[in-house]
Amino acid sequence: MLRTRCIPCLLLDGARLVKTVRFRQPTYVGDPINAVRIFNDKEVDEIAVLDITAHRRAEPQFELISQIASECFMPMCYGGGVRSIQQMQRLFQSGVEKVAVNTAAVADPALVTGAAERFGSQSIVVAVDVKKTWLGGYAVHTHGGRTRTQWDPVAYAREMEKRGAGEFFLNSMDRDGTGEGFDLELIRRVTQAVSIPVIACGGAGKIEDLAAAVKKGGASAVAAGSLFVFHGPHRAVLITYPERRTLEQQLD
Amino acid sequence: MLLVIDYQMGNVGSILNMLKKIGCPARVSRDPQEIRQAEKLILPGVGAFDAGMRNLSDLGLIEVLNARVRQDRTPLLGICLGMQLFSRRSEEGVLPGLGWIEAETKAFSFAGTDQRLKIPHMGWNTVAIKPGEALFEPMPPDPRFYFVHSYHVVCAHAEHVAAVTHYGIDFCSALRCGNICGVQFHPEKSHKYGMQLLANFCRADG
Secondary structure, three states: OOOOEEEEEEEEEOOEEEEEEOOEEEEEEEOHHHHHHHHHHOOOOOEEEEEOOHHHOOOOOHHHHHHHHHOOOOOEEEEOOOOOHHHHHHHHHOOOOEEEEOHHHHHOOHHHHHHHHHHOHHHEEEEEEEEEOOOOOEEEEEOOOOEEOOOOHHHHHHHHHHHOOOEEEEEEOOOOOOOOOOOHHHHHHHHHHOOOOEEEEOOOOOHHHHHHHHHOOOOOEEEEOHHHHEEOOOOEEOOOOOOHHHHHHHHO | OEEEEOOOOOOOHHHHHHHHHOOOOEEEEOOHHHHHHOOEEEEOOOOOHHHHHHHHHHOOOHHHHHHHHHHOOOOEEEEOHHHHOOOOEEOOOOOOOOOOOOEEEEEOOOOOOOOOOOOOEEEEEEOEEOOOOHHHOOOOOOOEEEEEEOEEEEEOOHHHEEEEEEEOEEEEEEEEEOOEEEEOOOHHHOHHHHHHHHHHHHHOOO
């Protein structure tokens, strides 16, 4: 049977790996190549590498991404500052399987269609950062969470599915790095609206949270940062990943 | 020398990375002369069936591949689309395939069934191996591999099916017909079992 994927989500700040809380306070957690090697040994299902400082550069850090990809013997998704088909082409050539677009997909939805036609939907992920509004609704944010858009995540997910996105990476800004558990209401709303796989991210503090995102939220895959890079109440840096049997019991 | 055929259908970087990791020297080429001299061939591929056949044709590789695979019996491993191209035709396109094995490539279709399965079949799934299949030695009875595909190969002869995977239906996830092997999954992205499989292919006696 097809297994539910559990994906460590690593954040790049320059050439450093960091972890944020609610998109702030980036804490240094180590060297990306080293971290990927450890995740390799643990045979993780897939890995997502998101560059949260990519907006400061004209281009993604191709050299570093290529180095990371060459250490990945599992599928790797890269996101951060991707704005063009040419950049995607370069990323795929370096050994990346999936490219995530976030801000560029809001600004230029035709990019998603063009990319899906060129590279296949399965390799195009639309990543979205969502924050609760004062009125209890949700709003899609861009530019690393700094800019609020008029998009509701459900309408946006439908639009991106229509445009050719192969997967929807749904990140809760409110839960990021908190370990409070996923925003199941948000996940449920989006998974009920689209038929492409939804990857839930933001808030996982324990394995049971991952199970809830799948079983209660309907997510096709789960992603987490803090859960796999911190350990204990003082958030000591320790790269971990659940045993395969534990994951199968919890997620399948 | 092992040669990975680069016919501009998806990147070959991941395959080279893993071959390097397991210590199997390999070259990448689309030069017919180099293909003529290779001891073993890998035909990778991500993308559409017709685009794959068109590229092989435009690059002038079909004749040399036919000679190497059918006459010289050069060991060949097809990966994903590469394996599908071995078949006679595909529901994905109109161009004929390489036709090296009696098989057709068909679309997953769950319409009219009560199964709500997503297409493409993407993620990790287990593979039930035909006993004694050398590509999978030594592995547990149901190793897991990474899949991404919307079409699958249907062999006319059961003896060519080297492994089966379940996704709504049981489909052929690996095939073998003499010197020709194919896998529907991506060994280059499948951790230790992927490494084992590629190492088995590289190290087997011609």
